[in-house]
Amino acid sequence: ILNVEQSPQSLHVQEGDSTNFTCSFPSSNFYALHWYRWETAKSPEALFVMTLNGDEKKKGRISATLNTKEGYSYLYIKGSQPEDSATYLCASPTGNQFYFGTGTSLTVIP
């Protein structure tokens, strides 16, 4: 089982704060790094798929970076809003194995 780890496990921030979380993965046999957003009572939705070392992706106030040499990715949220409250999952598929980390649960307090 691929050891994908996420930190912190949970996070509470005030509306307007910027925040970031980490996804760590084995740097050997790297193929891709996926980020998903999972709102309560809904299903996970893809945010980013990154494949290249140094890759940076952005979608609105959310962005992500990738370091494949050291095996980590950061997800940043700028100016958090209550609607950003969700669990953020990362996954680093190897071959056909597609394991997710346990996620970072973000709560944005109005």
Next chain:
Amino acid sequence: DSGVTQTPKHLITATGQRVTLRCSPRSGDLSVYWYQQSLDQGLQFLIQYYNGEERAKGNILERFSAQQFPDLHSELNLSSLELGDSALYFCASSVAAGGPGGALFFGEGSRLTVL
């Protein structure tokens, strides 16, 4: 709407019984993945199919089996059910066979309750 359809949405059954969960992938997607989410647990990868063939197995119990049919829909069969099998079962589809591939698109899940 992700385009992935799962049925049933909710299912209540008794221990020892057998159930079948169904998944229709997005149009054009050949890969189907099954995941289990138990209480306070993350997404546990169960199994993956690509164009009718099993491609990867994760933490799937021997009491569970799956298949993907020629029309690309997939079914997850859960037998000899135990209380601990109560969970939300997600299906996800992707255009790719695996590796970097594309993003996964998730269905809304099937919530199984075993009494």
